[in-house]
Amino acid sequence: MEVLVIGRVGADLPPDSAGVALENVRTFTRFPGGYGGNVGTGLARLGTRVAVVATVGGDGHGRFVRAYLARAGVDVSAMRLDPVLRTPLAFYEAWPPDHFPVTFYPSAAYWALEEGQLGPEVAAAPVWLVSATALAREPSRALVLDAMAARVMPDRNRCTVLDLDWRPVLWSDPEAISDVVSGALAHADVVIGSESEFTAMGMDAAAIAAPGRPTVYLKRGELGARYIAGTTMLEVPPVVVDTLCGLGSGDAFAAVVGEGLARGRDPQTILRRANAAGAIVATRLTCSEAMPTNAEIEEVMRWPTRG
Numbered sequence: 001m002e003v004l005v006i007g008r009v010g011a012d013l014p015p016d017s018a019g020v021a022l023e024n025v026r027t028f029t030r031f032p033g034g035y036g037g038n039v040g041t042g043l044a045r046l047g048t049r050v051a052v053v054a055t056v057g058g059d060g061h062g063r064f065v066r067a068y069l070a071r072a073g074v075d076v077s078a079m080r081l082d083p084v085l086r087t088p089l090a091f092y093e094a095w096p097p098d099h100f101p102v103t104f105y106p107s108a109a110y111w112a113l114e115e116g117q118l119g120p121e122v123a124a125a126p127v128w129l130v131s132a133t134a135l136a137r138e139p140s141r142a143l144v145l146d147a148m149a150a151r152v153m154p155d156r157n158r159c160t161v162l163d164l165d166w167r168p169v170l171w172s173d174p175e176a177i178s179d180v181v182s183g184a185l186a187h188a189d190v191v192i193g194s195e196s197e198f199t200a201m202g203m204d205a206a207a208i209a210a211p212g213r214p215t216v217y218l219k220r221g222e223l224g225a226r227y228i229a230g231t232t233m234l235e236v237p238p239v240v241v242d243t244l245c246g247l248g249s250g251d252a253f254a255a256v257v258g259e260g261l262a263r264g265r266d267p268q269t270i271l272r273r274a275n276a277a278g279a280i281v282a283t284r285l286t287c288s289e290a291m292p293t294n295a296e297i298e299e300v301m302r303w304p305t306r307g
Contacts, residue, residue: 001049001050001051001075001121001122001124001125002048002049002050002125002126002127002262002263003043003048003049003050003051003125003126003127003128003129003258003259003262004050004051004052004053004122004123004125004127004128004129005035005036005039005040005043005050005051005052005053005128005129005131005258006036006052006053006054006118006128006129006130006131006134006144006147007034007035007036007039007052007054007129007130007131007133007134007163007165008034008035008036008054008088008110008111008131008133008134008170009032009033009034009035009036009037009040009052009054009055009056009065009069009079009088010032010033010034010037010056010061010065010087010088010089010090010106010109010110011030011031011032011033011061011064011065011087011088011089011090012030012031012032012033012034012037012089012090012092012286012287012288013028013029013030013031013089013090013091013092014028014029014031014091014092014094014245014285014286014287015027015028015092015093015094015285016028016029017285018094018095018096018244018245018285019094019095019096020093021093022091022093022101022103025093028091029286030061030064031068031286031287031288031289032065032068032069032288033090033287033288034054034088034090034110035131035133035163035165035251035254036052036053036054036079036131037052037065037069037287037288038248038251038252038255038287038288038291039129039131039163039251039254039255039258040052040069040072040074041069041072041074041255041288041289041291042251042252042254042255042256042277042288042291042292043074043255043258043259044069044072044073044074045072045073045255045291045292045293046255046256046259046293046294047294048258048259048262048263049075050073050074050075050125050258051074051075051076051077051078051122051125052069052074052075052076052078052079053078053079053113053117053118053122054078054079054080054113055079055080055081055082055085055109055110055111055112055113055114055117056079056080056081056082056087056088056109057081057082057085057086057087057107057109058081058082058083058084058085059086059087061086061087061089062081062082062087062109063081065087066079066081068288075122077121077122078117078118078119078122080112080113080114080117082109082112085107085108085109085112086107086109087107087109088104088105088106088107088109088110089104089105090102090103090104090105091103091105092245092247094244094245094247094285096242096243096244096245097242097243097246098243098246100245100246100247102247104167104169104170106169106170108137110133110136110137110140110170111134111136111137111138111139111140111141112139112140113134113139113140113143113144114139114143115143118143118147123147126157126158126159126262127158127159127160127161127258127261127262128148128151128159128160128161129161129163129254129257129258130144130148130160130161130162130163130184130188131163131165132162132163132164132165132166132181132184133165133167133170133171135180135181135184136167136170136171136172137170137171137172141180145183145184145187148160148184148187148188149186149187151187158189159189159190159261160187160188160189160190161188161189161190161191161192161254161257161258161261162181162184162185162188162190162191162192162214163191163192163193163250163254164181164191164192164193164194164197164198164201165197165250166193166194166196166197166200166201168200177201178201178202178203181201181203182203185208185213185214188214189214189215190214190215190216190217190257190261191205191208191209191214191215191216191217192216192217192219192250192253192254192257193205193216193218193219194218194219194220194221194250195218195219195220198218205218205226205228206228209228209229209230210230211230211231212230215227215228215229215267216228216229217253217257217270217271217274219249219250219253219278220238221238221246222238223237223238224236224237224238224275225253225271225274225275225278226271227267227268227270227271229267234267234268234271235271236268236271236272236275238275238279239275239276239279239300239303240303241279241280241282241283242283243282243283244282244283244284244285245282245284245285245286246282247287248281248284248286248287248288248290248291249277249278249279249281249282250278251281251287251291252274252277252278252280252281252290252291252292253274253275253277253278254274255277255291256270256273256274256277256297257270257274260273260274272301273297273301276292276297276300276301276303277291277292277297277300279300280292280296280297280300
């Protein structure tokens with residue numbers, strides 16, 4: 001196993017066309033969704049050996065999501081089907097270029113992790129990608145924080161990535177967000193987030209990436225992307241695309257960062273590839289199904305950039 005993804009999984013139901021209000025949508029197509037579903041699919045598309053730790057309901061939606069991810073090449077041995085809980089759903093709209101409201105139907109399955117799910121085989125993956133929403137509620141919060149803390153050791157072959165993955169509706173105690181995430185930063189080597197996510201959580205990307213602290217991959221949307229490590233700062237300009245749906249772009253970015261860390265790519269290459277992957281998904285209506293291949297990323301990296 002190269003990469004372990006810890007984060008919520010559910011079913012996404014995007015409309016079959018953009019520019020239609022949710023109340024007027026007649027047909028939806030179902031795909032795996034949530035951080036784990038999207039990032040896991042993205043990593044598998046890149047040829048990475050990836051496992052996802054999550055819980056979904058033991059219903060038709062949960063069985064569909066688990067089977068889909070398995071076919072996509074994701075190790076789902078640590079994805080539990082709960083016999084009581086329901087699989088979370090997310091319906092969304094697409095109003096290009098920048099309005100993508102999501103209607104969440106969350107359930108406790110998002111946070112219903114059990115001790116045995118983080119078994120030694122999947123936990124041995126050198127790179128972990130952890131969604132901050134896994135810390136939003138118990139019992140997932142304590143289990144994930146303990147697992148992250150147990151990995152803190154002087155081992156160059158291990159890297160823990162914390163993705164801010166800002167979803168305020170999923171936090172039961174909004175006032176605790178800053179303290180909880182700040183505590184998780186002590187166990188992280190890399191942090192991924194957008195400027196708006198850092199701001200919403202009361203954090204400063206440059207301060208987090210100070211010498212001796214985690215490095216930061218900063219998603220900047222129409223401004224491109226930035227890498228910060230102490231006094232080192234790298235930037236790449238945006239790729240020029242016509243946005244159809246911006247949802248999923250951040251998950252594509254995270255998948256490419258995880259792949260790059262697992263394969264030992266240098267930060268500049270990771271940044272360019274992640275920037276291109278996010279742009280690709282912005283031109284597509286779905287999320288998990290929209291995750292790009294290596295060939296698509298390489299092609300887009302040859303496109304003109306702005307700025």
